[in-house]
Amino acid sequence: MTDRILIAGSGQAGFQTAASLRQDGFESEILIIGEEPGLPYQRPPLSKGYIKDPNPDRLLFRNADFFEKNRIGLEDGRTVTGIDRADRTVTLSNGRTIAYGHLVLATGTRNRRLPLPGIDLDNVVGLRTLADAENLRERLAGASRLVVVGGGFIGLEVAATARAAGLHVTVLEATARLMSRVVSPPVSEYFYAVHTASGVDVRLNSLARAILDDGAGKAGGVETAEGERIPADLVLISAGVIPNAEIAEAAGLYVHDGVRVDDLLATEDPAISAIGDCASFPFGQEGLQIRLESVQNAIDQAKCLSRRLVGHPERYDKLPWFWSDQGPHKLQIAGLTAGADHHEIRGGVDDGKLSVQCFRLGELIGVETVNVPGDHMAARRLLSQPTPLTLEAVQASGFDLAALMKAGASRG
Ligand SMILES: Cc1cc2nc3c(=O)[nH]c(=O)nc-3n(C[C@H](O)[C@H](O)[C@H](O)COP(=O)(O)OP(=O)(O)OC[C@H]3O[C@@H](n4cnc5c(N)ncnc54)[C@H](O)[C@@H]3O)c2cc1C
Structure with a gap:
C-alpha cells in the first residue's frame, strides 16, 4: 500500500493539485506524470501575447526550485498509458509500473482533427x-x-x-x-x-x-x-477539442464527453478523481453534467480536490468565469449564459464596450462584458451568492450591477 498521490497530466489542473496539496499540508509523495516536455506552463498566452512576444520562461507556473522545495516529483515527456484499478497501479509509456494511493486524472483535451482532404499538408x-x-x-x-x-x-x-x-x-x-x-x-x-x-x-x-x-x-x-x-x-x-479520457474508459470508468465525476469530483472508483478540461461534473440544480475548458475551472477543481484528499471534503460549486483577449477587446464572462431567454444590453461597438446581462426564467444566470471589467467583477460577486438575483431586483437597480453589489455589501 502506498499513500502516493499520482497525477496524470502536468497542465493547469495537474500542477495546481500538487501545489494545493502541499499548501493544505499533505505530507506523502506527490508525483506528476506529464506528456509534454519541461515544467508545467500556462496556455492562455499562447494565442495572445506569446505570438508577438515569445518568452517560454514567463509561461511557467513555477521554476524547478519550487518543485524541489515542495517535494513534487515530475516525470515529463511520459504518458500514463494504462490503469490497473484492482492493483492500484498505472503503466507509463516507458513501460514502468507505479503504484498509487489516489490517482488524479488531469489529462486535459486535444485538438479535434477535422476529417478534411489535405489536413496533413505541411502548413x-x-x-x-x-x-x-x-x-x-x-x-x-x-x-x-x-x-x-x-x-x-x-x-x-x-x-x-x-x-x-x-x-x-x-x-x-x-x-x-x-x-x-x-x-x-x-x-x-x-x-x-x-x-x-x-x-x-x-x-x-x-x-x-x-x-x-x-x-x-x-x-x-x-x-x-x-x-x-x-x-x-x-x-x-x-x-474545438476532445477530452483525453481513453485511459479512463479503458479502465472501465464511465466516460461521456469526459470522465464522469460526482460533485466531489470523484469517479465511481474511490481511488480515482478527475478534474479540469477532461472531467464532466454536475452543475446547477437541474441535474446537468457539464465539462468546461477554462483556467478558473481547472484551478478551482484542483483546490477542491486537494481539500478532500487532506480530509476536508467540499462539494464543487464554484461560479464559472472565462476571458478572451481579441486585439484590444477584452471579453469576460461570469456564469454560464447558454439557455438565456432574456438579454439586457448596455453599450455596443460605437461605445467600444458592451455589457450583456443574461436571464433565464426571471433570474440572472450570467453576465458577458467587453471592456467593462468593473461589471465583470460585480457579476462574479453577485452570481456567487447563494440566492439568485431576480430580474425585478436587477431592474429596480437600473441594471446597475456595481450598485447592486455595493448595496449587498452594505447589507452584509
Ligand atoms: C491556446 C489556448 C488559449 C487559451 N486561453 C484561455 C483563456 O484565455 N482563458 C481561459 O480560461 N482558458 C484558456 N484556455 C484553456 C485553458 O488553458 C485550459 O482550460 C486549461 O489548461 C485546462 O487545464 P487542464 O490541466 O485540465 O488541461 P491541460 O492544460 O490541457 O493539461 C493536460 C495535460 O495532460 C497531458 N496528458 C494528456 N494525457 C496524458 C496522459 N495519459 N499521461 C500524462 N499526461 C497526459 C497533456 O499533454 C497536457 O499537458 C486556453 C487554451 C489554449 C490551448
Whole structure:
C-alpha cells in the first residue's frame, strides 16, 4: 500500500493539485506524470501575447526550485498509458509500473482533427501546446494569407494578432455566429463587427470542405462547402477539442464527453478523481453534467480536490468565469449564459464596450462584458451568492450591477 498521490497530466489542473496539496499540508509523495516536455506552463498566452512576444520562461507556473522545495516529483515527456484499478497501479509509456494511493486524472483535451482532404499538408497547424505555439509563430512570420477554420476564442484571438501584424486573414465559422457555443448573440455581433472593421474577412455559415494542395505539398488554400476557394499560405484549424479520457474508459470508468465525476469530483472508483478540461461534473440544480475548458475551472477543481484528499471534503460549486483577449477587446464572462431567454444590453461597438446581462426564467444566470471589467467583477460577486438575483431586483437597480453589489455589501 502506498499513500502516493499520482497525477496524470502536468497542465493547469495537474500542477495546481500538487501545489494545493502541499499548501493544505499533505505530507506523502506527490508525483506528476506529464506528456509534454519541461515544467508545467500556462496556455492562455499562447494565442495572445506569446505570438508577438515569445518568452517560454514567463509561461511557467513555477521554476524547478519550487518543485524541489515542495517535494513534487515530475516525470515529463511520459504518458500514463494504462490503469490497473484492482492493483492500484498505472503503466507509463516507458513501460514502468507505479503504484498509487489516489490517482488524479488531469489529462486535459486535444485538438479535434477535422476529417478534411489535405489536413496533413505541411502548413496546416493547430494550437494547444507550447510546441504548437512556436510552430505557429514561426510560420506566421513567413506567411501573408492566413485562413482560420473555426470562429471560437482561440481562432479569433490568433486572427486578431495576425491581422494586426499585417496578414490577410479569413475566418471560416460553420455556425451562424462567432463563438456561438459560449456567448450570447449580442456579443457575437460585437465581435463580428470589430473583427470585420479591422479587416478580417469573417465568413459565417461557412464550412471548410478541403485544404487545397499548392502542388508542392503545402496548403495553397481552403475550399468551402459552397465551392469557393480561399487562397492561403497558412491554415489554422481551431475547431474545438476532445477530452483525453481513453485511459479512463479503458479502465472501465464511465466516460461521456469526459470522465464522469460526482460533485466531489470523484469517479465511481474511490481511488480515482478527475478534474479540469477532461472531467464532466454536475452543475446547477437541474441535474446537468457539464465539462468546461477554462483556467478558473481547472484551478478551482484542483483546490477542491486537494481539500478532500487532506480530509476536508467540499462539494464543487464554484461560479464559472472565462476571458478572451481579441486585439484590444477584452471579453469576460461570469456564469454560464447558454439557455438565456432574456438579454439586457448596455453599450455596443460605437461605445467600444458592451455589457450583456443574461436571464433565464426571471433570474440572472450570467453576465458577458467587453471592456467593462468593473461589471465583470460585480457579476462574479453577485452570481456567487447563494440566492439568485431576480430580474425585478436587477431592474429596480437600473441594471446597475456595481450598485447592486455595493448595496449587498452594505447589507452584509
Ligand atoms: C491556446 C489556448 C488559449 C487559451 N486561453 C484561455 C483563456 O484565455 N482563458 C481561459 O480560461 N482558458 C484558456 N484556455 C484553456 C485553458 O488553458 C485550459 O482550460 C486549461 O489548461 C485546462 O487545464 P487542464 O490541466 O485540465 O488541461 P491541460 O492544460 O490541457 O493539461 C493536460 C495535460 O495532460 C497531458 N496528458 C494528456 N494525457 C496524458 C496522459 N495519459 N499521461 C500524462 N499526461 C497526459 C497533456 O499533454 C497536457 O499537458 C486556453 C487554451 C489554449 C490551448
